[in-house]
Amino acid sequence: MSTVNVQIELNELLAGGNAQLQLSVPQLVEKVLMRQEGNLTATGAVSVSTGKYTGRSPKDKFIVNETSITDKIDWGSVNQPISEAVFNNLYTKVLEYLKEKEEIFVFKGFAGADHKYRLPIQVVNEFAWHNLFAHQLFIRPSAEELKTHEAAFTIVSAPTFKADPILDGTNSETFIIVSFEKRIVLIGGTEYAGEMKKSIFSIMNYLLPEQGILSMHCSANVGEEGDVALFFGLSGTGKTTLSADPNRKLIGDDEHGWSDHGVFNIEGGCYAKCVDLSREKEPQIFDAITFGSVLENVVLDENTRVPDYKNTSLTENTRAAYPISAIDNIVLPSVAGHPNTIIFLTADAFGVLPPISRLTKEQAMYHFLSGFTSKLAGTERGITSPQATFSTCFGSPFLPLNASRYAEMLGEKIDAHNAKVFLVNTGWTGGEYGVGRRMNLSHTRAMVQAALNGELDNVETVKDEIFGLEIPLHVPGVPDEVLMPERTWADKEAYRAKALDLAGQFKQNFTKFAAVSEETVKLGGPLQG
Numbered sequence: 001m002s003t004v005n006v007q008i009e010l011n012e013l014l015a016g017g018n019a020q021l022q023l024s025v026p027q028l029v030e031k032v033l034m035r036q037e038g039n040l041t042a043t044g045a046v047s048v049s050t051g052k053y054t055g056r057s058p059k060d061k062f063i064v065n066e067t068s069i070t071d072k073i074d075w076g077s078v079n080q081p082i083s084e085a086v087f088n089n090l091y092t093k094v095l096e097y098l099k100e101k102e103e104i105f106v107f108k109g110f111a112g113a114d115h116k117y118r119l120p121i122q123v124v125n126e127f128a129w130h131n132l133f134a135h136q137l138f139i140r141p142s143a144e145e146l147k148t149h150e151a152a153f154t155i156v157s158a159p160t161f162k163a164d165p166i167l168d169g170t171n172s173e174t175f176i177i178v179s180f181e182k183r184i185v186l187i188g189g190t191e192y193a194g195e196m197k198k199s200i201f202s203i204m205n206y207l208l209p210e211q212g213i214l215s216m217h218c219s220a221n222v223g224e225e226g227d228v229a230l231f232f233g234l235s236g237t238g239k240t241t242l243s244a245d246p247n248r249k250l251i252g253d254d255e256h257g258w259s260d261h262g263v264f265n266i267e268g269g270c271y272a273k274c275v276d277l278s279r280e281k282e283p284q285i286f287d288a289i290t291f292g293s294v295l296e297n298v299v300l301d302e303n304t305r306v307p308d309y310k311n312t313s314l315t316e317n318t319r320a321a322y323p324i325s326a327i328d329n330i331v332l333p334s335v336a337g338h339p340n341t342i343i344f345l346t347a348d349a350f351g352v353l354p355p356i357s358r359l360t361k362e363q364a365m366y367h368f369l370s371g372f373t374s375k376l377a378g379t380e381r382g383i384t385s386p387q388a389t390f391s392t393c394f395g396s397p398f399l400p401l402n403a404s405r406y407a408e409m410l411g412e413k414i415d416a417h418n419a420k421v422f423l424v425n426t427g428w429t430g431g432e433y434g435v436g437r438r439m440n441l442s443h444t445r446a447m448v449q450a451a452l453n454g455e456l457d458n459v460e461t462v463k464d465e466i467f468g469l470e471i472p473l474h475v476p477g478v479p480d481e482v483l484m485p486e487r488t489w490a491d492k493e494a495y496r497a498k499a500l501d502l503a504g505q506f507k508q509n510f511t512k513f514a515a516v517s518e519e520t521v522k523l524g525g526p527l528q529g
Contacts, residue, residue: 001084001088001091001092001182003181003182003183006091006179006182006184009091009092009095010095010124010154010156010184012095012099013095013098013099013104013124014106014124016099016104018099018101018102018104019103019104019105019106020103020104020105020106021106021108022106022107022108022146023128023131025132025135025136025291025292026292028105028128028129028131028132029046029132029291029292031103031105031128032046032048032128032129032132033046035103035128037127037128037129038129038294039305040305041289041295041300041305041306041307042304042305042306042307043289043290043291043293043307044290044291044292044293045289045290045291045292045293045294045307045320045322046129046132046292046293046294046295047295047298047300047305047307048129048294048295048296048297049191049296049297049314050190050191050192050193050296050297051191052190052191053174053190053191053192054192054296054297054314054315054317055192055194055315055317056192056194056195056198056397057172057174057176057190057195058078058397059171059172060170060171060172060174060175060176060189060190061080061176061397062080062081062170062175062177062178063079063080063081063082063177063178063179063180063400064081064082064083064087064178064179064180064181064182065081065082065083065084066084066179066180066181067181068180068181069180069181069206072400072401073401074399074400074401074402074403078396078397078399079399079400082169082170082177084179085169086168086169086170086177087177087179087182087186089168089169090163090168090170090175090177090186090188091156091184093161094156094158094161094188095156097158097161098124098126098158101126103128104125104126105124105126105127105128105130105131106122106123106124106125106131107122107123107125107131107134107135107138108120108121108122108123108141108146108149108151109121109123109135109138109139109140109268110138110139110141110145110268111138111139111200111203111204111266111267112139112204112257112264112266113139113252113264113265113266113268113333113334113335114257114259114261114264114335116259116261117208117211117213117257117259117264118139119152119153119200119203119204119207120149120150120151120152120153121138121151121152121153121154121155121200122151122153122154122155123138123154123155123157123196124155124156124157125157126157126158126159126160126161127157127159127191129193129294130157130159130191130193130196132292132294133193133196133294134155134196136268136269136292136293136294136321136322136323137196137197137267137268137270137271137321138200138267138268138269139267139268140268140323151183152183153183153184153185153203154183154184154185155185155187155196155199155200156184156185156186156187157187157188157195157196158187158188159187159188159189159190159191161188161189162174162188162189163175163188163189172189173188173189174188174189174190175187175188175189176190176195176199178199178203180203180206185199185200185203187199192296193294193296193321194271194319197267197271198397198398200266201217201255201266201398202398202399202400204255204257204266205395205398205399205400205401205406206400206401208257209401209405209406209409211259212259212260212409213257213258213259214257214258214406214409214410214413215255215256215257215266215406216230216232216255216256216257216393216395217232217254217255217393217394217395217398218230218231218232218233218239218254218255218256218394219239219240219243219250219251219252219253219254220243220250220251220252220256220263220265220336220339221243221245221248221249221250221251222248222249222251222331222336222337223247223248223452224247224248226336226337227340227341227452228251228262228263228336228337228338228339228340228341229243229248229339229340229341229342229343229452230256230263230339230341230342230343231243231343231345232342232343232344232345232368232371232394233343233344233345233346233373233394234345234346234347234371234373234389234391234394235273235373236347236373237345237346237347237373237426238345238347238426238441238444239345240253240272240282240285241282241441242343242345242424242426242444242445242448244282244284246329248329248452249329249330249331250324250327250329250330250331251263251264251265251330251331251334251335251336252265252266252267252270252324252334253270253272253324254267254270254271255267258338258339258413262335262336262337262338263335263336263337263338263339264334264335264336265324265334265335267324268323268324268334269321269322269323269324270285270288270320270321270322270323270324270326270327271319271321272285272288272319272320272322273317273318273319274295274298274309274318274319274320275309275310275312275316275317275318276309276310277309277320284327284328284329285320287326288320288322288326288327289307289320289322289326290322290326292322292323293320293321293322293326294320294321294322295307295318295319295320296318296319296320296321297314297315297317297318297319298311298314298318298320299311299313299314338413338417338419339417339419340417340419340420340452341419341420341421341422341451341452342364342414342419342421342422343421343422343424343448343451344359344364344367344368344394344421344422344423344424345373345424345426346372346373346374346423346424346425346426346427347373347374347425347426347427348372348373348374348425348427348428348502349374349375349427349428349432349433350374350388350427350428350432350433350498350499350501350502351427351428351429351430351431351432351435351436351488351489351495351498352432352466352485352495352498352499352502353423353425353467353469353485353502354423354425354464354467354469354471354483354484354485355424355425355429355439355443355444355447355478355482355483355485356422356423356424356425356447356448356451356456356471356472356475356483357422357423357464357467357469357470357471357472358420358421358422358456358461358469358470358472359421359422359423359469359470360470360523360524361411361414361415361421362411362519362520362522362523362524363421363423363468363469363523363524364410364411364414364421364524365407365408365410365411365516365520365524366510366524366525367423367524368393368394368406368407368410369392369393369403369404369407369510369513369516369520370390370392370506370509370510371390371391371392371393371394371395371396372388372389372506372509373389373391373427374387374388374389374427375387375389388502388505388506388509390509393406393407402515403513404513404515404516407516407520420451420457422451422456423469424444424447424448424451425439426438426439426441426444427439429482429485429488430488430489430490431488431489431490431491431494432498436488436489440482442477443477443478443479443482446475446476446477446478447478449477450475450476450477455475455476456472459472459473459474459475460472460473460474461473462484465527465528466496466499466500466503466526466527466528466529467499467503467526467527468525468526468527471483471484485499486499499529500528500529501529502529503526503527503528503529504529505529506525506526506529507525507526507529510525
């Protein structure tokens with residue numbers, strides 16, 4: 001099937017009488033309730049259940065192996081190839097399936113807050129609440145922009161269409177397929193809305209580097225003087241908590257591009273985790289969940305419709321989707337200058353990484369590629385002690401290109417803009433998980449603040465003999481003894497053994513980056529282990 005035929009089929013679907021185009025938030029909320037897709041919460045948000053799938057399905061995600069991109073994609077377990085024939089067959093089936101629905105819903109918008117680099121997108125949904133999600137997560141067009149909007153990529157999502165793996169060539173009933181040539185994302189068999197968000201992010205991770213723009217899985221904020229900070233970190237490292245600063249304005253909480261002009265948010269909304277959410281701990285997120293927001297898999301009180309954020313009976317991965325404009329302390333449009341400071345966050349459950357250390361460019365590239373944090377005992381079946389986990393560039397599931405491409409771009413931008421890079425450990429000190437204790441949050445905040453304020457630029461440091469990291473000897477508001485991890489351990493030999501073990505795991509993980517320069521490996525990684 002040619003690209004032209006794909007577009008013809010899509011146009012036929014959208015011209016049908018069942019297509020509801022660019023409905024407003026109130027209209028979509030009405031549709032959700034009328035169609036019994038969800039319930040209204042006490043604050044006016046829409047509460048929905050995603051059924052069987054409460055998270056992404058990475059084994060069901062594919063990229064169509066097309067001539068123009070086959071030599072560019074980093075094929076493997078993350079970027080699984082699928083044939084054009086399989087895609088064409090499923091695409092026709094899904095569109096025929098949607099034509100028979102009483103209603104389908106269409107949203108037109110953008111990915112990318114910088115007008116020079118933004119991607120016009122279109123989202124076609126079987127569910128009204130999925131369209132509401134798209135309306136809140138992506139960038140909404142003005143009335144004038146809508147008049148000339150032409151989608152460069154279209155998501156077609158049919159959650160109740162289930163593939164037959166034998167007939168359709170998929171791994172299961174679920175499929176998330178990206179065709180870069182036909183500019184289509186085809187989703188079926190899953191109600192989890194996050195697949196739409198991350199599919200567009202994956203597409204931007206392919207398109208932006210082709211324009212010389214570094215795409216990043218990070219949060220970003222800006223100070224009163226215009227100084228920009230980036231926060232990279234996997235789940236549980238404190239990325240959301242530490243980037244939410246009353247003295248700094250939020251640029252975005254998850255996905256950004258770094259161009260020759262500066263940083264821009266890729267999204268128009270936030271997709272925040274809700275487990276144990278409270279106004280006391282995270283007031284900005286708590287208060288943002290109002291009319292038009294979407295709550296996924298959050299249990300409500302049957303009578304009051306008040307969300308019970310502590311209840312994880314449906315999943316630990318409870319989520320809230322809301323527009324970034326629901327937060328007061330933000331930058332609009334979500335664009336700022338070049339980063340002055342970059343923070344890599346890790347939750348080291350082994351208790352051996354320093355709470356803060358300054359990184360050279362090579363170390364920044366090494367730790368960016370490593371993307372280290374820890375899984376804790378009890379978080380997954382079979383995990384009885386802390387385990388190292390590595391997610392390349394802090395976002396390995398969403399990188400279509402070879403990881404070295406992103407790391408090299410980061411190194412170039414650090415050099416070009418003299419950005420300072422710090423590794424901050426929000427994990428354990430005084431021993432590993434179960435023996436030591438979690439880093440004091442007030443100490444971590446003080447360290448991050450000192451890094452952002454330039455107070456660590458000229459402070460005396462000492463080099464960690466195992467990891468080679470430069471550790472500041474003094475940080476305002478933090479006891480000196482906290483800064484050196486070995487000093488916090490009662491058993492020094494146990495510390496050394498655990499540190500060497502983790503350093504060895506870093507080195508073993510890094511053997512997969514064959515395309516990375518020897519200089520990065522030599523100067524960026526642990527000295528021992």
